[in-house]
Amino acid sequence: MDYTELIITRRSIRSYDPDRPVPEAVLRKILEAGRLAPSAHNNQPWKFYLVSSPLLLEKIKMCYKREWIRDAPHILISAGLRREAWTRDYDGYNSMETDVAIAMTQIILAAANEGVGTCWVMAYNPFELKEALDIDDNHQLLAITPLGYPKAGYQVPVEKGRKLLDEIVEFL
Ligand SMILES: Cc1cc2nc3c(=O)[nH]c(=O)nc-3n(C[C@H](O)[C@H](O)[C@H](O)COP(=O)(O)O)c2cc1C
Structure with a gap:
């Protein structure tokens, strides 16, 4: 897709086809975009967990109390590695998030x-998620997203509801 079109048309999807898992090759292509992302000092302080096994999926979904996530065939959890992230000398700012x-x-x-x-998705219960995933303390769970094909007939709201450019930009 053309980049401008992609930016305009991407929407949050809250309805998934449970019977249509994403092929592994497609999942890998998507994850590759994360691998190639820029990061401060190129430290790449991240780890991604792609959950597709029914048992673990069930556990993860329980951490986010919304019905719509239940049909998602995959959930991606992104974690940050605080100690591996770049830190600014002047004030100790750490770039992990x-x-x-x-x-x-x-x-x-x-x-x-x-x-x-x-x-x-950020409105999950972080305590339950940490317990469900059972990973070491150096990995801070930061966000999750379902991955899947939208259910047939699912319509996202047309209006994106964004502020106007003039409200958020100052040309100085
Ligand atoms: C940091 C972040 C946290 C979010 N958390 C949630 C969430 O917990 N649940 C949810 O349904 N959507 C969540 N969203 C999706 C936003 O509601 C959505 O991106 C916004 O309303 C704009 O809609 P759009 O993505 O369709 O353009 C989150 C988005 C971001 C960037």
């Missing part, structure tokens, strides 16, 4: 380019 957000954005756009739906 920024780096992971960039990778996640590239993943979401790459998915849309493949016709695969995503929805960045």
Whole structure:
């Protein structure tokens, strides 16, 4: 897809076809967009968990109490590695969240380019998610998204509801 068209048409998808898993080759192509994302000092302080096994999927879905996620055939969990992220000398700012957000954005756009739906989700229970995934403490879970094909007939709202350019930009 043309990049401008991709930016305009990508939407959060909240309805998934449970019977249509995403082929592994497509999933890998989408994840590759995360691997190639820029990060401060090229430290790549991230790890991605792609969950497709029914048992673990069930556990992860329980951490986000919304009915619509139940049909998703895959869930991607992105984690940050605080100690591996670049830190600014002057004030100790650590770029982990920024780096992971960039990778996640590239993943979401790459998915849309493949016709695969995503929805960045943060309103999960972080304590339950940590327990469900059982990973070491150096990995901070930062966001999840379902991955899957939108259910037939699913319509996203036409209006994107964004602020106007003049409200958010100052040309100085
Ligand atoms: C950091 C972040 C957290 C979000 N968390 C949630 C969430 O917990 N649940 C949800 O349904 N959507 C969530 N969203 C999706 C936003 O609601 C959505 O991106 C926004 O309304 C714009 O709609 P669009 O993605 O269709 O353009 C999140 C998006 C971002 C970037």
